[in-house]
Amino acid sequence: MSYAIIGSGAIGGALAKQFARSKIKAVVANRRGPASLKGELQAFEPTVSAAAISDALNADVIILATPFGATSDVAQLRNDWSGKIVVDATNAIEFPAFKPMDLGGRPSSQVLSAQFKGAKVVKAFNTLPAAVLADEPRQGKSSRTLFVSGDHADANEKIASLVTSLGFYPITLGSLGEGGLLQQFGGPLVLHSLIHESL
């Protein structure tokens, strides 16, 4: 599997650090282009490197670490997302009120999924503050938990496997309409940093 992270801010940077730490190859893209990432990614190269968005979208798995409102810009870059797993790490937040965006009662990942025709969308990496996501996920035999939700069991499994490879403990919750709602901003699982204790 090949991996791309779209967005190089707090969450994109945290993920870049975890991919590099786990020696899993990935590319990172943002709006400003690869030259803007030279310094930021230097410590993670060559495992994690900068790419133009157009090149990053060739990856099998595309992790969206942009503002929720920017995902439609990314979606418009392709007509057909068949064969891709798109991982939704966003939180749909209305600023400056810092409250869940009014999406007419629809789970935010379902709204996002409708933009990426043909993709298998999985929600993951959105529940922890960026600084916690960037932190070492393992303490002895214990690992920090990340949640995974999506409508396609095969894609959920692949992302749960990635979560494990990155050193976290995955809990797969079910569909975007069920687990996605629990995981999304305003849901009960946001900001819970849970530790899985291996006995």
Ligand SMILES: NC(=O)c1ccc[n+]([C@@H]2O[C@H](COP(=O)([O-])OP(=O)(O)OC[C@H]3O[C@@H](n4cnc5c(N)ncnc54)[C@H](OP(=O)(O)O)[C@@H]3O)[C@@H](O)[C@H]2O)c1
């Ligand atoms: N920060 C947290 O603790 C946290 C925790 C959980 C979830 N989240 C969610 O994760 C997402 C990212 O948050 P963040 O804090 O990492 O944001 P951020 O620091 O502001 O970074 C946003 C990144 O998205 C890129 N971007 C914006 N519009 C884009 C577009 N149209 N096309 C491509 N790239 C675009 C920006 O590119 P440039 O660098 O070129 O401007 C930037 O690299 C948000 O949905 C947020 O709600 C954040």
